[in-house]
Amino acid sequence: MWHENKIKEYIKVHLTVDRYNHTLGVMKTSEELAVRYGVDPAKARIAGLCHDCAKNFSASDLISKAKVSGEVISSVYYKSPQLLHGIVGAYIAKELFHINDEDILNAIKYHTTGRENMSTLEKIVYIADCIEPARSFKGVNELRELAYNDLDKALIKSFEDTILYIIARGSIIHIDTIKARNYLLLGNRRN
Structure with a gap:
């Protein structure tokens, strides 16, 4: 079983101070959303705490560790290895x-890209990563309000904002993000 203090010790060593503080914000926000949506808050807390534990790994470390994990590394991951930090x-x-x-x-695993048919816990950690208290991008307050009222609408908005941001940067969009958005838009909503 997991031991929160041991995980905190690990991430404190392996993350920057800002990323560590972000992680604590995601942990707290995940726990709050879990209570709101009837998910085990302890599970949400641990998932939020662990979500970025590989965030500060180098591109080569991410690729090599993903291979060791048995993950198939597509060309998208070679082009954007930071997408592997969830895996x-x-x-x-x-x-x-x-x-x-x-x-x-x-x-x-899916807090970075999302995917089709996400569990409520997966949705919570994905959106908590976007709206934790230290986040301050344009539209974050609207997204926070949506997250506490309609999780799926918040996800759709977040996916759309992410897709537009990635297009503006000329980067590659992971197909799982598109599939996740389309899945929800096709009426496959859980709440």
Whole structure:
């Protein structure tokens, strides 16, 4: 089973101060949203705490650890290796922190891209990463309000904002983000 203090010790060493503080914000926000949407707050808290545990790894470390985890590395990941930090984070959570709960591991794994048919915990960690208290981008307050009122609408808005941001930067959009958005728009909503 997981031990929160051991995880905090690990991430404090492996993350920048700003990223560590962001992680604590995601942990707290995930827990609040879990209470709101009837998900186990302890699971949300741990998933939020672990979500960025691989965030500060180098591109080569992310690729090599993703390969060790058994992940198939597509050309999108070679072009944008930081997308792998969720996959590698889930691997670390399982191997180092001994977390075997698939919902927690999937929430960590997909917090960057989203995916079709996300569990409520996956949605919570994804959106908590966007709206935790230290986030201050244009539209974040609207997104926060949506997140506490309609999780799926908040996700759709977040996916759309992310897609537009990635297009503006001329970067590659991960297909899972598009599929996640389309899945919700096609009426596959849980709440």
